[in-house]
Each structure stands twice: as structure tokens, then as C-alpha cells.
Amino acid sequence: MPALKDIATQIRRDIVRMVHGAASGHPGGSLGCTDYFTALFFKVMKHNPNFDMNAKNEDVFILSNGHISPVYYSTLARAGYFDIKELATFRKINSRLQGHPATHEHLPGIRIASGSLGQGMSVAIGAALTKKLNGEPNLVFSLHGDGELNEGQNWEAIMFAAHHKVDNLISTIDYNGQQIDGPTSKVMGLGDLKAKFLAFGWEVIDFEKGNDVEEVAAILEHAKTFVGKGKPIVIIMKTAMGAGVDFMEGTHEWHGIAPNDEQLAKALAQLPETLGDY
Numbered sequence: 001m002p003a004l005k006d007i008a009t010q011i012r013r014d015i016v017r018m019v020h021g022a023a024s025g026h027p028g029g030s031l032g033c034t035d036y037f038t039a040l041f042f043k044v045m046k047h048n049p050n051f052d053m054n055a056k057n058e059d060v061f062i063l064s065n066g067h068i069s070p071v072y073y074s075t076l077a078r079a080g081y082f083d084i085k086e087l088a089t090f091r092k093i094n095s096r097l098q099g100h101p102a103t104h105e106h107l108p109g110i111r112i113a114s115g116s117l118g119q120g121m122s123v124a125i126g127a128a129l130t131k132k133l134n135g136e137p138n139l140v141f142s143l144h145g146d147g148e149l150n151e152g153q154n155w156e157a158i159m160f161a162a163h164h165k166v167d168n169l170i171s172t173i174d175y176n177g178q179q180i181d182g183p184t185s186k187v188m189g190l191g192d193l194k195a196k197f198l199a200f201g202w203e204v205i206d207f208e209k210g211n212d213v214e215e216v217a218a219i220l221e222h223a224k225t226f227v228g229k230g231k232p233i234v235i236i237m238k239t240a241m242g243a244g245v246d247f248m249e250g251t252h253e254w255h256g257i258a259p260n261d262e263q264l265a266k267a268l269a270q271l272p273e274t275l276g277d278y
Helices: 004-022 027-032 034-044 066-078 084-089 120-133 152-163 184-188 193-199 213-224 261-269
Strands: 060-063 140-145 169-175 203-207 233-238
Touching: 004 027, 004 034, 004 066, 004 084, 004 213, 004 261, 027 034, 027 066, 034 066, 034 140, 034 213, 060 066, 060 120, 066 084, 120 140, 120 152, 120 169, 169 213, 193 203, 193 233, 203 213, 213 233
Parallel strands: 060 140, 140 169, 169 233, 203 233
Antiparallel strands: none
16 A cells, blocks of 8 residues: 555645636645545545445444545545546536535445534434444544534534443544634634533543644544543544645635636645546
């Protein structure tokens, strides 16, 4: 297998090309979460590209902040779920690669439609409880945006998971401090996120290096050591929106706009082709 860093670089390259090709999409959060997706799918998670919606005897991943579909689609394609050439159809008419993941398209790897924010935690908890009821030792991983935590449904689910000791769930918060309308601190401050999860009864891991793919893999493996100990697990993962492309980094302005031809060329110059373009 290629080095995780090389996989992450190619996925970032895919992201900017896909969004440019469609002239729409969400590159910022996708680039920021690339190292997480790479570590999870290529090192940490037990999964099968011969996709089965029931996920028996394999781990499950739930993407809650579905607008970062470019990184999800690229990761799935690069992991063998479908032909990488299909990435060229992103957001095109009749494509299976819709702007937000949709189950009715029957795209391998997609378990829930996640266009509406705030619902993924509830789904992930349901999947984790199903694993427990079926006597399966496998885990459920989920990813959530920090701005997405403005949705109240999350906090009901967070309370539920602790009460029911859903300790086969490892949730990660993409803590980049940005959302579509600006910095999260200005839109609706999250306060002390670690203290909140602790107060709700979760095992909390603070993680500063969300854009170092090897470190992400290590922290996910560390999170596994808390499985089965009576508490759901959350990683509060610091990332930079737009990571990997210097002019996109650290600003909400690239949350949901596509690069033009000149910007694409500039981005690709920073992201050398490592695995072959689609």
C-alpha cells in the first residue's frame, strides 16, 4: 500500500479537481478532513469494499457533515469501492456522486443520506447499538463538524449515548473553528467543548494534530483502547479548513465555493500527483 501521506495528497488533488469540474461543492472542510479519512479507511477501520449495507462483521463509518462529500467520494474510490473514473461525474446530472451523499443512488460505501446537519450522531448511536444487540465486536466511527453542533439534536443524542453506555462508538469532531457564515466563535460560540462532553459522560480525547495523517491514525488507535469501558468516546480534532492548499487554509471563505482555472492550477502545483489522476 502507498504511504498514508501519498494517499492523502492524491485525495486532496481529487477534491480540488472534482469541485472545480462541477463549479460547485465544498473544498474547505474536505481538505481539512482528508488526513482523518485517509487514516481511518487505509489503516484503522475494518471495512470491506464489497459493500453490504448491513455491515455484518465489519466496522461502520457515518459521515454527519455530508457537505464534505468530495473527500468521502475520493476516499471510497481510492479504497476500491467504485472506479475512480466516476469521480469525474461529481455533482453532474444523473451522477451517483451528488453534492451530499444519498442512499437512493446506491453508491457503495454510503450508509445514510447526510445533507441535513445534526442527524449523524443519532444514526451512529443506532448503528452502534445494533452491533451490540447482534453480539458483534465491531466499532462505529462517526465524523461531525464543529458548526454542526449548533443543532440541538446532537446534544440529545450525546446524552442518550452516555446513558445507554454506547461504548463501541468513536465520534470525531472536526474542530476547525469555521462554518459557512464565519468563525464558529462569532456565529455561535461552542464554549468549552471538552468540558461539555465530559459533563455529558463521554470519554474525551483532545487532539491538536488533525492534519498529520500518521498522528491521526495513532489517535484513532488510542481511542480504541477505551472501547468497552462503559462510555462513548469522542475525539475533539483540531484541523485547518482548506489544509494542504495555502490560499484556502484557515478561512470560512472556502467552505463552499469552487476554485477557478487559475486557482485550480495554483492548488494542483502544491499537490503532486501520487497515485494517478482519474
